[in-house]
Amino acid sequence: MKQETVRISIIGFGYVGRGVAEVIRRKREYVARNYGIDLKLVGIADLWGVIADEDGLTEEAIGKLKAGEKQGDITSRDLITEIEHDVMVETTPTNVETGEPGLTHIITALESGRHVVTSNKGPIALEYGTLMDLAAKKGKELKFEASVGGAMPIISLVRQDLAGNGIISIKGILNGTCNYILTRMAEENLPYEHVLKEAQQIGIAEADSSKDVEGVDTAVKLVILANSIFGMNATYNDVKVKGIMEITPDALRLANDAGYIIKLIGDVDSGGRLEVAPRLVPKEDPLNVGGTLNVATIKTDLAGDITVIGKGAGPIEAASAIFSDIIGIYM
Amino acid sequence: MKQETVRISIIGFGYVGRGVAEVIRRKREYVARNYGIDLKLVGIADLWGVIADEDGLTEEAIGKLKAGEKQGDITSRDLITEIEHDVMVETTPTNVETGEPGLTHIITALESGRHVVTSNKGPIALEYGTLMDLAAKKGKELKFEASVGGAMPIISLVRQDLAGNGIISIKGILNGTCNYILTRMAEENLPYEHVLKEAQQIGIAEADSSKDVEGVDTAVKLVILANSIFGMNATYNDVKVKGIMEITPDALRLANDAGYIIKLIGDVDSGGRLEVAPRLVPKEDPLNVGGTLNVATIKTDLAGDITVIGKGAGPIEAASAIFSDIIGIYM
Secondary structure, rough: OOOOEEEEEEOOOOHHHHHHHHHHHHHHHHHHHOOEEEEEEEEEEOOOOOOOOOOOHHHHHHHHHHOOOOOOOOOHHHHHOOOOOOEEEEEEOOOOOOOHHHHHHHHHHHHHHOOEEEHHHHHHHHHHHHHOOOHHHHHHOEEEEHHHOOOOOOOHHHHHHOOOOOEEEEEEOOHHHHHHHHHHHHOOOOOHHHHHHHHHHHOOOOHHHHHHHHHHHHHHHHHHHHHHHOOOOHHHHOOOOOOOOOOOOHHHHHHHHOOOOEEEEEEEEEEOOEEEEEEEEEEEOOOOOOEEEEEEEEEOOOEEEEEEEEOOOOOOHHHHHHHHHHHHOOO | OOEEEEEEEEEEOHHHHHHHHHHHHHHHHHHHHHHHHEOOOOOOEOOEEEEEEEOOOOHHHHHHHHHHOEEOOOOOHHHHHHOOOEEEEOOOOOOOOOOOHHHHHHHHHHHOOOOOOOOHHHHHHHHHHHHHHHHHOHHHOOHHHOOOOOOOOOOHHHHHHOOOOEEEEEEHHHHHHHHHHHHHHHHHHOOHHHHHHHHHOOOOOOOHHHHHOHHHEEEEHHHHHHHHHHOOOOOOOOOOEEOOOOHHHHHHHHHHHHEEEEEEEEEEEOOOEEEEEEEEOOOOOOOOOOOEEEEEEEEEOOOOEEEEEOOOOOOOHHHHHHHHHHHHHHH
């Protein structure tokens, strides 16, 4: 098979960025054999250091950066603009107010003629139209499957697998932390505060989990779906949001007795409705998935209802979505 | 948007072929606007007549063919070879022993330089390797999403959305008739023969439903997944098959009491295991879907388990998968 070299940079070397580097290392041979693509990681940037090597980074250099050793005398901007490469992977933390620093990274990379693949929700939710226009102008791709639903395919599923379908609505559980909390509360008849603390102790919820439990994270993902799939021009302020903080074990028990379960559901439809709220879901509904799973039911005009379920979180899961996006550019 | 004309023929004008014609009619403007493709149906062939018009068939001509009026003095072979077009849609009935007449249609179309999109399981299960080699040699695409799971995306989901993932196994309910029968038996505590008759009366089961209830249909779909996704060279004889005819209401009740439900599960894995059999599925498992729904859980090395649920049958649903395949050729 003829091999095409694809040079990659990773900006943001936290859990997801490290997952991407690990997946590239582990899967390099597989991808060469199956897709004719020779993946070469040529640069990594994080706050404490930037490394670059146009011949491909050594394991040693990556190991040192992982260990927190300060390295390199170039900036992340230098890496994006000066080091010749094909795809910039943006995995810095999400900021839903400003989109930064991801927004600047993405604009800089597109301006420099790089394809962009990101897990960063902020820039996509805030500036979808502007960024897509820039990508189109530059003839480059901007892909963001990892920003919604982690490893669960939804953007590519709607755009490719369901191509030609009119999309009527998308409804689902897009936050694994909330799903875990509600599932445990229902199963064990425990109060919200207790389960939240437990989730924080085992690393399923962050120390500051307000963005999850207040529904903000779900709302931002809905905005991404609204703009990228429904062609809206929505922002976070267009979403009616209610979190899970006031759900009681009593409410869950009452729902259970009536054959329902309570889930934090995000709901977007072609009429412009954008809503995040706890909802009663019939137990036999495909949306009733437990633990940290994510799920989405896509209502279409031809295929009927299509439901997809997958792991919404985890570094390798997000890296998986990024990885499929990268390969998708060259398929 | 620049428009590319895509000329289409449909060979086999039963429920699915008519569904495709209907979807093309209904969606022509939508597809032109969203994908820059001008779909033009230039020929339809069935046993009782063949119509063709390089400028696009009129509604009147299609209506007459639908009404069973014998028309045209060309053969389906003439249509495939002589009438200039881009995509041949093959929707004749499945024959799992010979693959005919679909096999000949597909070979003729590829030889004539047409892309092929089909819902016909026979040719794909019997001659996958030969057909893909021929398509590659001719530089044409051969797509068959509709052959497994109807409107439920699985082939494109694995190949595109999960690109780069190693696929460990696929396990699922691939026959809506069996799922309907088992669901009704469990819900109503009714014997197999009773529910089968009911399913035949309301058109969910065919008069001769042996291929469904004996597991043959599921096995053929497994062979398609084995060859197209796992790169095997399998045939129907490699599949260990057991149907649902011996499931009793008692067995379903016992399973229910233990928190399980019985489903006809098709199972293929990268180790070469190919099996169709009734299995206990935990009630909370994503594979527990009711009615005529299809479902598949794809176990991957990066994305973890991904489950997809959708309508496995119905002319518009199969047509939907064919339609997405057609558009996918030009995306």
